[in-house]
Amino acid sequence: MHAKIGFIGGGRITAIFLSAWKGGGIDLKEVIVSDPDAEVLASLKARFPEIHIVSENRLSAAQDVVFLSLHPPVAKTVLPQIAQVLTPKALVVSLAPVLTFEKLSELLGGFSRLARMIPNAPSLVHRGFNPFAFGSGLAKEDRALLDRLFCPLGEHPQVAEAKLEAYAILAAMGPTYFWFQWQTLRELAREFGLEKQEADRALNSMLHGAVGLMFESGMDYAAMLDTVPVKPLAESQEGIERVFREKLSALHARLKG
C-alpha cells in the first residue's frame, strides 16, 4: 500500500484506525495526523511512534487519502479551510454522521472524490462493523484502495448513504448501551465469590452463546425468551425499553437533521 494517508483530528477514532492498521500490517510510516491539541498528538505519537504529527490540517489534507476524524460542527469549519490543498486525485473519507456527500462536497468547494464510513470501536481488535458508502466521484481503483484500508478494521459492508445514521446508532454507539451492564455483572460475579478469570470466562461465553441463540437458532423472539423461566430484571424491562426508544429515536432525528 503506497498511498500517503492523512488524518484530520487525532482523537478516539483515529487511534482505533491506527491500532487496527498496526495489527493488520499496514505501514504507519505513511500516516500523518493533524490536531490542534499538542497533548493529543503527543499521546498518539507515544502509542504509534511511526506516525508523523502536525498541528496544521493543511499538511494532513495534502495526502493521497484524507480521513476526516472530526465531529460534524468542527468539520463544517475545517473543510472550507482545506479545500484548496486537496490534490485532484485525493480521496476524502468522512467518518462523521450528519454531513451528507452533498454537504461535504459543498463545504469542499465542489470536491467529489468522497467516501463516508461509520466505524465502530471493536475495529481496534479487527472485529468492527464499519458500514460505508462511496460517493459517485470514485473510480474502481479508488474503491479497491479504500477496501484494502478498511479490511483490517473488520466487516465493512457497502450500504446506502441514507442508512449511515441508523448504523451510527445501532453499531457505532451500540457497545455503550451494553458495556456498563456487562461490567456490573462482572463486578457482581466477583462479589458472589468468583475469581476474575472465572467471571470473565463465564460472562464472555454467556454473551457469545446468547448472541448465537438469538441469531443462529431460528427461534422466534418469544420462544427464545421462554427458554429461561426466571427473569430477575423483568419488572425493570419496560422502563429500560422506554429509555432506549426515547433517547435513540430523538438522537436519530437529530442526526438526520
Ligand SMILES: NC(=O)c1ccc[n+]([C@@H]2O[C@H](COP(=O)([O-])OP(=O)(O)OC[C@H]3O[C@@H](n4cnc5c(N)ncnc54)[C@H](OP(=O)(O)O)[C@@H]3O)[C@@H](O)[C@H]2O)c1
Ligand atoms: N469513536 C467512535 O467510536 C466513532 C464511531 C463512529 C464515528 N465516529 C465519528 O468520528 C468523528 C471523530 O470522533 P472521535 O471519537 O475521534 O472524537 P474525539 O475523540 O473527540 O476526536 C476528535 C478530535 O478532533 C480534534 N479537533 C478539534 N478541532 C479540530 C480542528 N480544527 N482540526 C483538527 N482536529 C480538531 C479534537 O481535539 P479537541 O479534543 O482538542 O477538541 C479531538 O482530538 C466524529 O464525527 C464521530 O461521530 C466516532
